Amino acid sequence: MIVALAGGRIDARGAQRRAFPQSCVSAVYERLEALFTREAPAALVSSAACGADLIALEVARTLSIRRRVVLPSEPAAFRASSVVDRPGNWGEILDRTMIEVSNAGDLVVRRDLPAGDEGHLAANRVILDEAIALASGHAPAVAAVVVWEGPRTGADATRSFAEEARHRRILVIEVPTVTPRKARSPR
Numbered sequence: 398m399i400v401a402l403a404g405g406r407i408d409a410r411g412a413q414r415r416a417f418p419q420s421c422v423s424a425v426y427e428r429l430e431a432l433f434t435r436e437a438p439a440a441l442v443s444s445a446a447c448g449a450d451l452i453a454l455e456v457a458r459t460l461s462i463r464r465r466v467v468l469p470s471e472p473a474a475f476r477a478s479s480v481v482d483r484p485g486n487w488g489e490i491l492d493r494t495m496i497e498v499s500n501a502g503d504l505v506v507r508r509d510l511p512a513g514d515e516g517h518l519a520a521n522r523v524i525l526d527e528a529i530a531l532a533s534g535h536a537p538a539v540a541a542v543v544v545w546e547g548p549r550t551g552a553d554a555t556r557s558f559a560e561e562a563r564h565r566r567i568l569v570i571e572v573p574t575v576t577p578r579k580a581r582s583p584r
Contacts, residue, residue: 400438401528401567403521403558404449404544405574407483416546417448417574419484425449425544428572429456436540438462442528444469444520445494446479447487449544449574454494465503465527466494469510469520514552521558525565536565544572 405417417425433441433456440463443450457464468475472495481488498504507523510516525541532538541562548556559569 398436398438399528399532399539400433400436400441400453400542401524401539401562402441402443402449402453402542402544403524403555404453404542404572405546405555406446406448406479407485407487409482410484414549415575416549421575422452422485424576425572425574426452426456429453429542429544430460432542432570432572433457433460433462438540440465440528440531442467442524442531444479444517444524445475445491447481447483447485447491449572451480451487451490451494453542453544455490458494458497463501463503464494464498465505465531466498467505467507467520467524467527469507469516470512471506471508472504514554517554518557521554522561524558525561525567529565536567539567541567541569542572543569544574546574 408418441457442465443453445451445466454464476491480491510519528539529536543555543559545555562569
C-alpha cells in the first residue's frame with residue numbers, strides 16, 4: 398500500500414479556533430505511528446507543511462518508510478509560507494527532510510502550479526497522482542490519510558483532498574488532530 402497524506406497545520410499563535418494545537422503533536426505522532434505500523438505502507442506521499450505533513454514524514458523516517466514530498470513552490474518560499482510561520486521547530490525538521498528526500502530522488506517541486514490556495518489544492522491532486530504512480534497505477538493500492546479536526550466552513554484544502562480521494566475511489570482514513578472530549582456521565 399502507498400499512503401497519500403494531507404492534513405492540518407499547527408495553529409497560529411493566538412488562534413481563536415483550536416484545530417491543531419502544538420500540545421497535540423505527540424498524540425498525532427503516536428496515532429500515525431500506530432497506523433503506519435499496522436498498515437506497513439511501502440511509501441508515504443505528502444507535502445511538508447508544519448503539522449500533519451512533517452509529523453507523518455518524521456514517523457515514516459523512523460519506520461524506514463520511503464517518503465516522497467510534493468511542494469507547490471520552491472522550497473525556500475514554501476518554508477516561509479507554510480512551515481516557519483507557526484510555533485515549533487518545524488524549520489529544522491523541514492530542512493533535514495528536504496535534504497534526505499532530495500538525496501533519495503523523492504522531492505517533487507511543482508513550479509507550474511498557481512500561487513496561494515489554488516496551488517495547495519493542485520498540489521493535493523499531485524500527491525494523489527504520485528501515490529497512484531508509485532502503486533503502479535492501481536488506485537485501490539493507495540490509502541488517503543487525512544489528519545484533521547474535521548471539515549470547516551469555507552475553503553478547506555484537507556476536505557478537498559478527501560473529496561478528491563473518494564472521487565478516485567481511494568480509501569480515506571481519518572486521524573484526529575485533537576483528542577475528542579469524553580462525554581461526562583450524569584451524577
